[in-house]
Amino acid sequence: MDDLPALLLAREFFAYGKQRDYLDHKTTIGWTREGIGEKRNSGCAVLLSSGDDGWKYMELGKKHARQVFVDCLGKIEKEITLDKNGGAEFYCRGGSVSVWINKKATQRFTRLSI
Numbered sequence: 001m002d003d004l005p006a007l008l009l010a011r012e013f014f015a016y017g018k019q020r021d022y023l024d025h026k027t028t029i030g031w032t033r034e035g036i037g038e039k040r041n042s043g044c045a046v047l048l049s050s051g052d053d054g055w056k057y058m059e060l061g062k063k064h065a066r067q068v069f070v071d072c073l074g075k076i077e078k079e080i081t082l083d084k085n086g087g088a089e090f091y092c093r094g095g096s097v098s099v100w101i102n103k104k105a106t107q108r109f110t111r112l113s114i
Helices: 004-014 103-113
Strands: 019-022 029-031 044-049 052-057 068-071 087-091 097-102
Touching: 004 044, 004 068, 004 097, 019 052, 029 052, 044 052, 044 087, 068 103, 097 103
Parallel strands: none
Antiparallel strands: 019 029, 029 044, 044 097, 052 087, 068 097
């Protein structure tokens, strides 16, 4: 429940555009939102696990190629650089959720979630 305010903000600011679902594992699932032009730096990748630590290759689309994404919930501290297709391996802790957003958007997100 501690993450609920940040999750609501992430949804409000980043969850726009085409959605791709990754529901191919019994304990680790995810989805991406591609973002839209009028919402600068929108788009996100969400990964959650009801078991052990999880990871999954997911794509946001080619317009995100080579961009750097970070977990806005702060659960995973590494940065992820997307490949030429706008995809990467995203991670989450076991029994948790991580929301990956464009690193360029973190200052705005941090100000809003304080």
